[in-house]
Amino acid sequence: MSIILGVINEGLIYALMALGVYITYSILDFPDLSVDSTFPLGAAVAATMILAGVPPFLTLFIAFAAGALAGTATGLIHVKLKVRDLLSGIIVMTALYSINLSITDNKANLPIFSQETIFENAFIDGLAKPLSEYSTVIILLLIVLVVKILLDLYMKTRSGYLLRAVGDNETLVTSLAKDKGSVKILGLALANGLAALSGAVYCQQKGFFEISIGTGTIVMGLASVIIGTKVFSRFGKIKATTAVILGTIVYKACISAAMAMGLKTLYMKLITSLFFLIILVVSENRKKKVR
């Protein structure tokens, strides 16, 4: 039971990031590697702020804003300086490593165990027995649901339409007298904001910030998005955002199943990428990108 709960918890945390990757990869068709560093950026911001006494709930918004700022940087490098999409992401990803460390005052590891977080505070402690046992998963579910619903609503607005259009047919956006560059920047800001939010939630749930938590985030995000959109879209009319959230949980379940079969933790990233490769091959998603 506790393993299943753990999988769901992790799945929900990473689902926030996967929703961001869904925006860049599926909607914008932009392979954005900056999430590998915006995820720990969110964690760094949240951990540092919590230690400074900022209310834990508020840190989520600040982390989102910090991530959005980083995403804007990726967008500006790509749109204004005309650097290729993949490289713009790598530039920001690398630069953020130093920035993340500078946020935590050059500490690669920042524990916040004894601090109040969105998961551990006076209110949660006061809850009765059955509720308190599942408080973490309930809080995560609430956050993910709110983000999912907001994202779904956003996609139905004029601005959301334009975001979907820019990945679908850039020329049409120009024909509508809109700058396609700024629409892309907006999408990247949103996506990286979500990745940072995910990181902020992650560090509060785990109780620490660690500089290397972001490694492989993009692989995890892409795998989740592809599982979600390819597998779950077959079950009738299911919203893409819901599919991505479910995809993340399935992905986490597969990884933890592999681990439960006796694999050492040191092989975690190897399993992660092998698993991603299998998904790509099975879903035949490689054809589009490889020439």
Add this chain to the structure above:
Amino acid sequence: MLELKHIEKYYNQGTVNEMCLFDDFSLTINQGEFVSVVGSNGSGKTSMLNLICGSIPLDGGRILINGKDITKMPEFKRQRTIGRVYQNPAVGTCPNMTILENMSMADTKGKPFNLRWGTDRQRITHYRELLSSLGLGLEDKLDVKVGVLSGGQRQAMALLMSTMTPIEFLILDEHTAALDPKTAETIMELTGKIVKEKNLTAIMVTHNLRYAVEYGNRLLMMHQGQTVLDCSGDEKTSLRVEDLLEQFNAISIECGN
């Protein structure tokens, strides 16, 4: 009024393949004119449209709309007053969005793309009417993704979408070239109707000499970055396809082929 003044455009500048397309090219298109442009491949027809829309940079000269210099205005800003239909029907619509969503976006052109609902429910009846004027049965497929429609249906939608909001210029870039003869005919009739109804100033590049003769009130023939034939009024009305073919042959002989 659209004015092209002393336009210069080079391709591959500074290399051995340098090619001068336009050298001191000037053209004035008046309000309400429907100009058909014909000419052989590489004569500068599409380049001219791209220069007007700002899709490619210009090496010299100025472009003015109603006396206002737009030479340095970025492409997307120029599109406020320009509607453009491309040769490829896929370029004018978003394949992964529904007909309704596409129509709503086109309707929002010129307004801010903010956080208001993308589709205004009260406008749906209006969209239905517009779509039914195409006679393609699209008004009953509002929730269908545009990607599953045929090229002709998509081009009809592209034409409708580019002329939905008030524009001054309609740019048609061989917009019937990728369609079968019957569909091309339908789209062309629709184009004539829309231009007339909305009293648009239109520039149509075409390889179909019959359309060039039948539609529009002015005709340009281009060759090596120059206009070799420019007729309007009675001269245009009395023009026949045979005359145009004769001109075409004359140009080709000059070139030595």
